[in-house]
Amino acid sequence: MIRVTRTLISSAFSVWLATTIAFFALRILPGDALQAQLSMSGASQAVIATRRAALGLEASSLTQYIRYLQQLTQGDLGVSLVSGERVTDALLRNLPPTITLALSAGTTAGVLGIVLGIVSASGCGRLSATTRALTALSLSVPIYWSGIVAIFLFSVQLSWLPASGTGSVVHLILPVSLLAFHTAGSIARVAQASISTAAQADFARTARAKGLREKQIIAHHVLRVGLLPVVSTAALQFGFLFSGAVVTESMFVRPGIGRLLLDAVIKQDYPVVQGVVLISASAYALVIAITNVLNAHLDPRISL
């Protein structure tokens, strides 16, 4: 329990660091959504200054930061400079579609990646050459390009699947398969490397020496060790998944955290950007913490 608490404390610390860095990075240069919006609509400098003062944007960065932390402890992330919506509301509205997308794509990618990794590691033959090529393809084809081609093929030419929107499972098929395919490559690489290493380890040699069949060795001895790094590099896969989600959401016009962030960046809506930074850092920290606990549980050689 103490170990878990320690992991949680260090994750909370890194989340705090990340939000602090983002907070000050966004205030290095002058200008924000309010400034851009009001000066575009022809408001005078005095009006802009009044609005900014009302939102507390005229104070020094440090004062703003202290107030930000105070509000944060009360669960208040501020309001969007563009729409005036509470940032917590915007996040809560956009979180479910992203979680659905990420979980389905992540699970599919996990299964696909592990299968690709096992087959690629199993040595020579046409099958493993194919899986290796698929892995390389998944890592080097830009997702925005395969997305264009997939939409053209399945939505425009064959009209099997809708190209945009949300609502039903059908809307999920295309974005999930695309995101899963591109995340699977990174999982497959990790799995392949660690399985190949484990297959040459001493315990595998012992198993061979005592006359076990190769299939048994792989299934009972090699995979148990060889698949551990797939769990321990989950944070890496999460990064892959998240950056893919940003592209996928905007490509398939799905609501979600990635698109929320992208829109906020384009409009310089800093409170929303900070909110997404907080959410993604927390999710990242959660993934790392779960990974650490799970890994120590699965691998007796590791202690937290």
Add this chain to the structure above:
Amino acid sequence: MIMRYSAAVVALLLAFVVFGPLLINHDPLAADPANQLKPPALSHILGTDLLGRDVLSRYLHGGRHTLLSAFGATVFALGAGTCLGIAAGTGMGIAVSLLKAVLTGLLALPGVVIALVVLAALGRGVIPLSLAIGLSQTAPTAVVIQAAVLTIRAQLYVEAAYALGASNNYILFAHILPNILPTLAAYGSAVFGYALLNGAALTFLGVGAAPGTPDWGVMLAEGRAVFRSAPWISIAPGLTITVIVWAVNNLADSLNRQFRPDSITVRKTRTAPASYRA
């Protein structure tokens, strides 16, 4: 094998950046409303886009643009990451603790979020894009370099140099820097692939290079709307990004295999005196 790969990849990249734009006499920015969305023909080998601009010329100029910005991002990530990694791997004191805290904070965010925060602060353009991608890869690079530095510092030859009275600077320049070069080469190729793929992604999403510039990301974004009637606009840039990223990933892999860190036996880090500062 590695030599062949590196030579082929470097030649391909250089050919694009240096000779690409020289091969063609069309202006990548000249619009020709009479020739919109023309399929490939002798006068326009890759056809024309929505504004009647020559796609081949945009593709070749765009290669220079996209590859140079990916290169800029890589140089930034490797330069900053190496300095920070060496500082974190050899120094101590308040500054280094602060540095490690900043690295921890950066590592707590997915790369794309860091890049987007930088772009939110700096605005659009090629230089902000290079900085954004470079910064998003700085912390991972620093961690890799720090690990390499710690491994090297634990080697017997460093201890021997120290025992012979070598200064910290001498050890840094004669032993540590030359020995992190292989790590840097392998990791650098991977970072270049990442920068190319993700830099073009951010441009595609409309936060990187400005619309209208000849750039592969811009071309993919423009080609997306008219993919049905004019697939030739986005095929060449998409295919080339794929080939280059594939080659660069392979190069990183073969370099990694060549200089595998586990071929060096690592000793416990206690051997370097605690007072060591570089």
